[in-house]
Amino acid sequence: MQEIKEFVPNIVAFCCNWCSYAGADLAGSGRLSYPANVKIIRVPCSCRVNPMFILKAFQRGADGVILCGCHPGDCHYVTGNYYTRRRMAMLFDFLNYMGIEKERTRVEWVSAAEGARFSQVMNDFVKKITELGENRRITDLRVKEK
Amino acid sequence: MQRIGVFICWCGSNIAATVDVKRVAEAIKAEPGVVYSADYQYMCSENGQQLLKNAIKEHNLTGVVIGSCSPRMHEATFRRAAAEAGLNPYMLEVANIREQCSWIHKDMDEATEKALILIRTAIAKVRLNTPLQEGESPVTKRALVIGGGIAGIQAALDIAEAGFEVDIVEKNATIGGRMAQLDKTFPTLDCSACILTPKMVDCAQSDKIDILSYSEVEEVKGFVGNFKVKIRKKARYVDEKKCTGCKVCMEKCPSKKGLNEFNMNLNNRTAIYIPFAQAIPNVAVIDPEQCIKLKTGKCGICQKFCGAGAINYEMKDEFVDREYGAIVVATGFRPINIDAFNEYGYSDNADVITSLELERLMNAAGPTNGVLLRPSDKTHPKVITFIQCVGSRDVSGCGKPYCSKVCCMYTAKHAMLIREKYPDTEVHVFYIDVRTPGKNYDEFYRRAVEQYGVDYIKGMVGKVYNENGKLMVQGSNLIDNEQVIIPSDLVVLATAIEPEPSVRKIATLLTASIDTNNFMNESHPKLRPVESPTAGVYLAGMCQGPKDIPETVSQASACAAKVIGLLVKDKLKTNPCVAHCNEMMCNGCSQCANVCAYGAITYVDKEFRIGGGKTEVRRVASVNPAVCQGCGACTVTCPSGAMDLSGFSSKQIMSEVEAICKR
Numbered sequence: 068m069q070e071i072k073e074f075v076p077n078i079v080a081f082c083c084n085w086c087s088y089a090g091a092d093l094a095g096s097g098r099l100s101y102p103a104n105v106k107i108i109r110v111p112c113s114c115r116v117n118p119m120f121i122l123k124a125f126q127r128g129a130d131g132v133i134l135c136g137c138h139p140g141d142c143h144y145v146t147g148n149y150y151t152r153r154r155m156a157m158l159f160d161f162l163n164y165m166g167i168e169k170e171r172t173r174v175e176w177v178s179a180a181e182g183a184r185f186s187q188v189m190n191d192f193v194k195k196i197t198e199l200g201e202n203r204r205i206t207d208l209r210v211k212e213k
Numbered sequence: 214m215q216r217i218g219v220f221i222c223w224c225g226s227n228i229a230a231t232v233d234v235k236r237v238a239e240a241i242k243a244e245p246g247v248v249y250s251a252d253y254q255y256m257c258s259e260n261g262q263q264l265l266k267n268a269i270k271e272h273n274l275t276g277v278v279i280g281s282c283s284p285r286m287h288e289a290t291f292r293r294a295a296a297e298a299g300l301n302p303y304m305l306e307v308a309n310i311r312e313q314c315s316w317i318h319k320d321m322d323e324a325t326e327k328a329l330i331l332i333r334t335a336i337a338k339v340r341l342n343t344p345l346q347e348g349e350s351p352v353t354k355r356a357l358v359i360g361g362g363i364a365g366i367q368a369a370l371d372i373a374e375a376g377f378e379v380d381i382v383e384k385n386a387t388i389g390g391r392m393a394q395l396d397k398t399f400p401t402l403d404c405s406a407c408i409l410t411p412k413m414v415d416c417a418q419s420d421k422i423d424i425l426s427y428s429e430v431e432e433v434k435g436f437v438g439n440f441k442v443k444i445r446k447k448a449r450y451v452d453e454k455k456c457t458g459c460k461v462c463m464e465k466c467p468s469k470k471g472l473n474e475f476n477m478n479l480n481n482r483t484a485i486y487i488p489f490a491q492a493i494p495n496v497a498v499i500d501p502e503q504c505i506k507l508k509t510g511k512c513g514i515c516q517k518f519c520g521a522g523a524i525n526y527e528m529k530d531e532f533v534d535r536e537y538g539a540i541v542v543a544t545g546f547r548p549i550n551i552d553a554f555n556e557y558g559y560s561d562n563a564d565v566i567t568s569l570e571l572e573r574l575m576n577a578a579g580p581t582n583g584v585l586l587r588p589s590d591k592t593h594p595k596v597i598t599f600i601q602c603v604g605s606r607d608v609s610g611c612g613k614p615y616c617s618k619v620c621c622m623y624t625a626k627h628a629m630l631i632r633e634k635y636p637d638t639e640v641h642v643f644y645i646d647v648r649t650p651g652k653n654y655d656e657f658y659r660r661a662v663e664q665y666g667v668d669y670i671k672g673m674v675g676k677v678y679n680e681n682g683k684l685m686v687q688g689s690n691l692i693d694n695e696q697v698i699i700p701s702d703l704v705v706l707a708t709a710i711e712p713e714p715s716v717r718k719i720a721t722l723l724t725a726s727i728d729t730n731n732f733m734n735e736s737h738p739k740l741r742p743v744e745s746p747t748a749g750v751y752l753a754g755m756c757q758g759p760k761d762i763p764e765t766v767s768q769a770s771a772c773a774a775k776v777i778g779l780l781v782k783d784k785l786k787t788n789p790c791v792a793h794c795n796e797m798m799c800n801g802c803s804q805c806a807n808v809c810a811y812g813a814i815t816y817v818d819k820e821f822r823i824g825g826g827k828t829e830v831r832r833v834a835s836v837n838p839a840v841c842q843g844c845g846a847c848t849v850t851c852p853s854g855a856m857d858l859s860g861f862s863s864k865q866i867m868s869e870v871e872a873i874c875k876r
Binding site: 094 | 874
């Protein structure tokens, strides 16, 4: 019989360089732990995240994608996160329509001073995704574990 | 083929305690393209950097990944070291295995596994890195200050002090701004004109400062270090070089019905006028709306009496083109229009005045020569009621949601000055909160209450109405929980302030952003408070937010320091991680330019070969690397995928995503 393994989600986090990435660093300096399956990609601004990146992540087997940026009004590039907010609202609706539950995608605002919030957001997100289980939609079958 | 070197830092035990660095360094050797892998106790140390440099030279590395602390910490250090070893610094990436791995995970296997993935991700990125060169652009060593109030004056003086040329563009006929209209200043009660006018004179006498009064910025092109500005010198009908400021024309001018803006329209002035006695430049100007000669062609009295022959009715607007390296925006503020606040009866009662009007009534050079007489019947008011927060902190939509910051202090000042000059006057102040943060500010307010016996009533005013010649101020007293009606002779409204409306046009010209209240946006609210998000544009004074004179002066000096820091450079280094356009794919749709917060994208017509020996001309986007800040908004907006960001290209991020998702 095949051994039933505990489900460990794979999560891609996009963090803007100025607020959220610094917030993640602060969570690190404060030793505020969150699960190791969250991996961060540094982008200059949350508005650099092309919907294609998110589709790619799901296609390659990610179970959840989270985008973190500066709080609205605090964007290092003035208006970048407003674009993110609008684009992602649309993309997430679209993904939901395609069967990727809304809970698997998220936009969060984390400032450079909010290390505790960063860790809390990540813990919460991982918990949600673990409850949802593996993402099977739009995943390329070739990348899944044998 | 890429030759990638990987260096794993122990960071003492910070990383090594939870990440098995030896295992990581060993496992990473198997990655395609990796030709060298090492681990070291402290990569950032002198020896660590030497290890990196030696390896680059020995193994001819074309790309480097360092697994260490956050790139926010030491990316610059490692890139510098790489550059010293002859590798393009942008061929180096840092994998954050301390803050985002070893410090937050306790399980060694788990952390080691994650560190491996993070390093593989960085390797995936570095494979697609391209050598980037920092660009250079020259700097025009001249600054433009828009607005000649205290903020603009201070900034110009400080920049000139450092030896750079500055132009002040002021839309009014004189510099001085709002501060020139004030009577006394808090918290020291020194006379405003006495501290401002010497600075105005310094501006006029400085050989580095050129004052373009009665002028407006018409067009701005270019970017940091290279602004090209068109300035409109409005026709003042008086030759600035000839006019001696003798004021004979003002005595003789028969048109005396113009409202005196400087005195808040409380009295009249002639059609040809000098705004106030200490005006800089001390040159008359003709108001074309009032001048009989300009309206009907018959009069010419001023020309007849002008001994200097300075009057020229034929004068037309002139345009001046200048080049600047930096621009300071100091456009200032104005009190809001309070006609919409019917409850205070400002439009119906002459004796309901604004604070700025009171400033003029108290000023020795004002319409009453400094004697406090109420506007309606020119008598001494015996009971004066001040109402605070008129239009400030007002979320009803009528006023402004923000606190205007200066009203609490100037109301305390007015109350004190009135009690000092006319001790028999009763002074009441209705307030919501008294806000007095600042050096010696609370002491000042307490003096008004304790020493001068000003009656402060906590509560808002519901209505001001006229009953038998008395102004009845009906409000609530929240402390005693009762309604009060105060029969007053004069009511003074502490009106909210708003940015001078011309700031909208200026912001558009400079592609600098403004917020929902029309205040100019700073680059970062805490850490870059005097820089606008547009490189080379700096903000001073009220155009950025409500502030008092000391704060305005500090901000102006801070601006000057930033401008000097920019102008001393001969060349500007530009961040190479900026957007670029693949012209073969661009269809010139303008969407990227629409989302660009910096105005870095322009369009050019270019000729392309289309085969068969033919060419076609297409409109394509062109990014100015000196202006682009590298946010990437355009890259996502671009429908054809022509826009990409160096250092964070779509391919690079895609490969990072793939590396993370690989199981």
